[in-house]
Amino acid sequence: MKKTDSQRSHLQGATVEQTVSQPLKLIWFSAQWCGPCQHMAPIVEATADKYRNQIHTIKVDVNADPKLADDFQIRGIPTLVLMQDGAVIDRQVGATSQAELSQWLAQHLSNQQLPDQHLPAQQ
Template sequence: MKRTDTETTSPPLTLLWFSAQWCGPCQQMAPVAERVAEMYRDQVHLVKIDVDKHPHMAAEFNIRGVPTLVLTGEKQVIDRQVGAAHLPALTQWLDQHLTANTNEGS
């Protein structure tokens, strides 16, 4: 099956959101994560990873607590943030990295 350009084009950054069903702060952060996914849909791909269902992923990224956000670029970790984040702090963090990513690409 032939892929179109839209299928092969992916956002430049991926935000891995490590969480768990039993984690209160993770549940509180769910609406924030959904809003971020909407706001940055063309720039950042959000992937929610349940550490209980995917312990190998948590081990690969050395996750010691949830929630943890790991921002990745072309096969490398750019930054991480541990703990629940409010929307303004999270958008500021992402904007900082998106600006840096854009400047490196020019």
């Protein structure tokens, strides 16, 4: 499957808010020299494809954009940061399996409330 910019992008010198407007953004902080990051590459790519209509995945090279890594207080890589409405809602540090990553994202997607949905009043 061909990857498109709408499915996944590389972020450098821009703010996360300047990217597409999908409600959830997964920011993947990595580096070319990082072995666990290289191991995670096909996992993140497959997961990005799986959730492409619900989550926008952004790859950030910490060497190319150290300010953004510092802004997000990245102390170890690989780090996955999940954002919603401009706020960090969760993060994972270290390599993970595709099943664990999918479960983590599915949990957040199931907790996501769409703007026009309202929970019934409790009685």
